[in-house]
Structures are given as structure tokens and as C-alpha cells.
Amino acid sequence: xxxxxxxxxxxxxxxxxxxxxxxxxxxxxxxxxxxxxxxxxxxxxxxxxxxxxxxxxxxxxxxxxxxxxxxxxxxxxxxxxxxxxxxxxxxxxxxxxxxxxxxxxxxxxxxxxxxxxxxxxxxxxxxxxxxxxxxxxxxxxxxxxxxxxxxxxxxxxxxxxxxxxxxxxxxxxxxxxxxxxxxxxxxxxxxxxxxxxxxxxxxxxxxxxxxxxxxxxxxxxxxxxxxxxxxxxxxxxxxxxxxxxxxxxxxxxxxxxxxxxxxxxxxxxxxxxxxxxxxxxxxxxxxxxxxxxxxxxxxxxxxxxxxxxxxxxxxxxxxxxxxxxxxxxxxxxxxxxxxxxxxxxxxxxxxxxxxxxxxxxxxxxxxxxxxxxxxxxxxxxxxxxxxxxxxxxxxxxxxxxxxxxxxxxxxxxxxxxxxxxxxxxxxxxxxxxxxxxxxxxxxxxxxxxxxxxxxxxxxxxxxxxxxxxxx
RNA sequence: GGACAGGUGUCCGAGCGGUUGAAGGAGCAGCACUGGAAAUGCUGUAUACGGCCAAAAGUCGUAUCGAGGGUUCGAAUCCCUCCCUGUCCGCCA
Numbered sequence: 001x002x003x004x005x006x007x008x009x010x011x012x013x014x015x016x017x018x019x020x021x022x023x024x025x026x027x028x029x030x031x032x033x034x035x036x037x038x039x040x041x042x043x044x045x046x047x048x049x050x051x052x053x054x055x056x057x058x059x060x061x062x063x064x065x066x067x068x069x070x071x072x073x074x075x076x077x078x079x080x081x082x083x084x085x086x087x088x089x090x091x092x093x094x095x096x097x098x099x100x101x102x103x104x105x106x107x108x109x110x111x112x113x114x115x116x117x118x119x120x121x122x123x124x125x126x127x128x129x130x131x132x133x134x135x136x137x138x139x140x141x142x143x144x145x146x147x148x149x150x151x152x153x154x155x156x157x158x159x160x161x162x163x164x165x166x167x168x169x170x171x172x173x174x175x176x177x178x179x180x181x182x183x184x185x186x187x188x189x190x191x192x193x194x195x196x197x198x199x200x201x202x203x204x205x206x207x208x209x210x211x212x213x214x215x216x217x218x219x220x221x222x223x224x225x226x227x228x229x230x231x232x233x234x235x236x237x238x239x240x241x242x243x244x245x246x247x248x249x250x251x252x253x254x255x256x257x258x259x260x261x262x263x264x265x266x267x268x269x270x271x272x273x274x275x276x277x278x279x280x281x282x283x284x285x286x287x288x289x290x291x292x293x294x295x296x297x298x299x300x301x302x303x304x305x306x307x308x309x310x311x312x313x314x315x316x317x318x319x320x321x322x323x324x325x326x327x328x329x330x331x332x333x334x335x336x337x338x339x340x341x342x343x344x345x346x347x348x349x350x351x352x353x354x355x356x357x358x359x360x361x362x363x364x365x366x367x368x369x370x371x372x373x374x375x376x377x378x379x380x381x382x383x384x385x386x387x388x389x390x391x392x393x394x395x396x397x398x399x400x401x402x403x404x405x406x407x408x409x410x411x412x413x414x415x416x417x418x419x420x421x422x423x424x425x426x427x428x429x430x431x432x433x434x435x436x437x438x439x440x441x442x443x444x445x446x447x448x449x450x451x452x453x454x455x456x457x458x459x460x461x462x463x464x465x466x467x468x469x470x471x
Numbered sequence: 472g473g474a475c476a477g478g479u480g481u482c483c484g485a486g487c488g489g490u491u492g493a494a495g496g497a498g499c500a501g502c503a504c505u506g507g508a509a510a511u512g513c514u515g516u517a518u519a520c521g522g523c524c525a526a527a528a529g530u531c532g533u534a535u536c537g538a539g540g541g542u543u544c545g546a547a548u549c550c551c552u553c554c555c556u557g558u559c560c561g562c563c564a
Binding site for chain 2: 042280415
């Protein structure tokens with residue numbers, strides 16, 4: 001969430017942030033409620049201060065009198081009772097005032113809080129303005145050169161021009177090579193479910209394990225295994241709720257008598273960032289560099305009819321995720337952003353997948369990020385159908401790298417103590433390392449051979465018993 | 472899932488319904504002592520929000536003893552609900 005002090009001091013920045021992100025949050029209403037709340041709180045606190053002062057004064061006297069009352073009789077007893085009654089009546093008026101203020105605040109506090117957590121993190125100043133993903137700006141692209149195991153590939157030319165034969169789509173490849181069984185996945189769990197079979201499962205696991213090991217061994221990240229079933233606080237704290245509530249599977253344990261419902265996480269980011277919620281870290285602990293491999297669950301509400309075929313948009317998948325929690329420093333955050341993206345690029349290059357980086361425009365950012373770069377991988381089986389009847393190929397999003405400023409850590413109450421010993425909300429970043437089975441689409445489609453087999457990229461071979469191709 | 476026992480500051484650990492942000496210890500920091508250290512002594516050692524202040528420092532107020540609600544003039548202390556931890560039993564990858 002945002003800092004209310006900053007909102008008061010510079011509301012225009014947040015109004016502009018809402019506008020640029022295309023989000024409709026009533027900032028002025030929030031400001032008015034905040035003002036009202038603070039003014040009542042001041043009165044409430046004054047009343048309570050007086051109440052406390054009286055309590056300290058009256059308390060010991062009452063204690064003494066009540067002690068005396070036990071042994072008193074007759075007139076002395078009646079006099080004591082009168083004195084006690086008069087002492088006790090003193091703070092009663094204050095109590096009524098306190099209760100009235102409390103009720104007043106309670107009457108609009110939920111609205112105040114709801115508005116507060118909805119205000120999005122304003123985009124960084126250098127993020128291009130735009131209204132949708134169409135306005136994203138390409139930063140650079142990479143095409144594989146000729147190497148020991150694959151020929152060069154140029155995405156500006158058709159697959160057939162590059163390779164000399166028409167490509168199959170990944171749905172055809174997984175069918176012909178028996179890597180995925182969609183029918184039975186749907187039988188068990190409904191639309192957008194699948195069964196990975198045989199070498200399909202092995203390839204899936206190989207990609208994940210390669211990516212995790214890469215992050216740990218080459219990039220110095222700490223591997224973690226985190227819960228994928230979490231409480232609502234985790235979802236709110238990481239910024240996925242309330243905005244993304246419809247995207248998460250909801251386990252209604254409260255309906256069975258438990259105290260709290262649970263939610264399935266859509267990314268390992270939730271578990272990784274939740275680890276240090278409500279903590280104050282030391283400067284030496286930073287930066288935190290965590291990576292995890294976790295199963296991700298997404299309802300894909302609102303995506304009905306989109307990408308219905310194949311492995312692109314599914315309800316359950318596995319993802320290696322990376323997060324960095326660093327000190328509250330813009331330059332440091334930007335440096336980590338670059339470093340995290342470099343990890344992704346190195347992995348994609350080693351797998352021989354053409355890709356491009358897109359600077360997301362303001363309108364494509366979520367509530368919590370101030371800057372986001374998407375990585376899109378080349379998928380020869382995607383895109384329009386060309387004159388020759390084969391798809392022309394297209395880039396499809398496989399990764400996303402966000403800078404969140406202190407927005408997420410403020411929500412999570414995750415701080416560190418700076419050089420002066422002051423607690424400061426840390427900055428957070430997150431980035432996909434690899435998400436599978438989606439990444440199997442470019443791997444299979446890019447490395448398919450004329451005979452219908454698929455060459456396994458060398459880094460994955462050790463994870464597949466040394467196999468060099470499928471089929 | 473059942474039966475008990477618990478949850479207090481960085482940690483351990485007291486706490487009678489009334490001057491308790493909270494005894495006592497440990498740790499940590501500063502100072503003193505020392506040639507230097509140990510030992511010892513003294514001092515300090517939470518967070519959030521709000522007020523005062525140009526700001527910082529500081530200071531004042533409020534809240535926080537697992538969370539939320541209640542009783543009361545007043546709750547760490549009493550009551551209710553939930554969460555968590557431990558032990559035993561049951562079940563089980």
C-alpha cells in the first residue's frame with residue numbers, strides 16, 4: 001500500500017498514478033475520510049488521556065477505600081460507599097465521549113481502509129504512458145546464432161525459411177510425441193487441465209530443475225520451499241488481494257468450522273515474500289535473494305475463450321520464481337531489476353529460444369508495481385495463419401519482471417533497520433525464472449525437426465538421463 | 472480429530488482488576504575502570520499513529536502483553552470466539 005503521509009503531501013502524484021494506470025480509485029474521498037479520521041482520533045486520544053489521568057488518580061484511592069469498606073459498619077460504611085460512588089462517577093462522562101468517538105471512527109474506517117489499499121503504486125517517472133499492452137515498448141530482442149547444437153534462427157523470417165519445413169504447433173507436437181494428454185486432464189478436472197505424460201513430464205521437470213539450479217549455483221539465490229495454500233493476509237499483504245480475488249482458488253474451510261479460509265497461490269512470490277512479513281531485518285540480512293519452485297493455481301476468470309487450446313493458458317502449472325528484497329534505494333532496485341532479467345536472458349539463450357524484452361507502459365502495470373518488463377518468447381506455432389497455411393509465429397509472454405518500490409513491503413510490514421537504526425520499509429522485486437509447461441511451447445516448437453522429433457537443449461539433457469532428443 | 476498445558480519486550484521470565492511499556496535476569500550499545508582486555512559498576516536498549524517543531528533532535532499524547540470482541544470508572548490480569556505452540560491419544564503421505 002501507499003504511504004498516507006505522502007498522499008497528503010502530494011495527492012496529485014497519486015491521482016496521476018491512478019489515471020496513468022487506468023484505475024479508478026476515489027483519492028479525494030480517501031483524503032477526506034483520512035482528514036476526518038485524524039481529527040476524531042485527536043479528540044478521542046485527548047479524552048482517553050484524561051480518562052487515564054483520572055484513572056491513575058482515582059484508582060489507588062478507590063483501592064484504599066474499598067479495603068476500608070470491608071471492616072467498616074454503620075454510618076462509617078455509608079460514608080465510604082458515598083465517597084466511592086462519587087469517585088467512580090467522575091470518569092463516566094469521559095467514557096461516554098470515548099465510546100461516541102470510537103463509534104464514529106468505526107462507522108467509516110472500513111471504507112477508509114478499503115480505499116487506502118486500493119490506491120495503486122504510482123508508475124516510475126520514466127515508464128512510458130499508455131493504456132494497454134499495445135502501448136508497450138520493445139527494448140531489445142535476441143535471436144539465436146548458429147551454435148553446436150542448433151542453426152541460427154531469425155524471427156523476421158518464417159519458420160520454413162529458417163528451417164526448410166513447415167512447423168507443427170506445440171499441440172500437434174505433444175499429441176504426436178505423446179507428451180501431454182489433454183482429454184484425460186479435462187476428464188478429471190475440467191477445461192484448461194492436462195496430464196503430462198512420459199517425456200513430457202521429464203522435460204517439464206528438467207526445465208524447472210535446470211532453472212532452479214541455475215539461480216542457486218550461478219546467481220547465488222537461496223532456494224526455498226514455500227506454502228502454496230495461504231491465509232488471506234498473505235494474499236492481501238503481497239498485494240494480490242483485493243484486486244485479484246477472482247483469480248485465486250478459494251478454500252472455504254470456515255464453512256467446515258475452521259477459523260479461516262485459505263487460498264491457493266498463483267505464484268511463488270506470495271510464499272517468498274510472506275516469509276519475512278512483520279519482521280524488522282538487519283542491514284546485513286539484505287539483500288534477500290530467494291528463489292522457489294512452486295505449483296501455481298489460477299482461475300483465469302475473465303479469460304473465457306482466450307488461448308483455449310494447448311498449454312498456454314492453464315489453471316495449474318509450475319514456476320521457478322525469484323524475488324529480491326533490498327534497501328529502499330531506487331538505484332539499487334533498478335540494478336537488481338537488470339540483474340534478475342539477465343538471469344532470465346541467460347537461461348533463454350542457453351535454451352536457444354528467441355525472445356524480446358518489452359517495457360510495459362503505465363496502463364499495463366498492476367496495482368503494486370511501479371515498473372515492469374515482460375519477456376516474450378518466440379512461439380512458431382502462434383500467431384496468424386500465413387498464406388502457406390502455417391502459423392506465422394508470434395511472441396508470447398513467458399516472463400515478467402517487476403519493481404514494486406516499498407509498496408509490497410509496506411503491506412507486508414517488512415522493514416529493515418537502516419544505518420541510523422530507523423526502521424524502513426524495504427523495496428521488493430520479483431521475476432519469473434521459468435514457468436512450465438508454458439515454456440515448453442517455445443522449446444518444442446523451436447527445436448522440432450523435419451522428422452517430427454524435438455532436439456533437447458543441452459542444459460536440460462543431464463536432467464533427462466542424457467537424452468538428446470524426443471521422438 | 473480428542474484431552475490437557477501454554478502464548479508477556481531481542482531472548483529467558485515475574486505479574487494481586489488500579490501510578491505496568493510492563494519486576495528480575497540475559498543479550499546488545501555507550502560510559503567508567505584498564506597498558507589493553509576480562510571481570511565489575513553506571514546508563515541506555517520496542518513499534519505504530521498523532522500533536523508541538525521549518526526540519527532534525529527532542530518532547531507530549533494514544534495504542535500495542537497471540538488476534539478480535541465483551542464485562543468494568545479502570546483489563547496483561549475476568550468472560551467469549553478464533554489463531555498458534557507444546558504434550559499425550561487417534562489417523563496418516
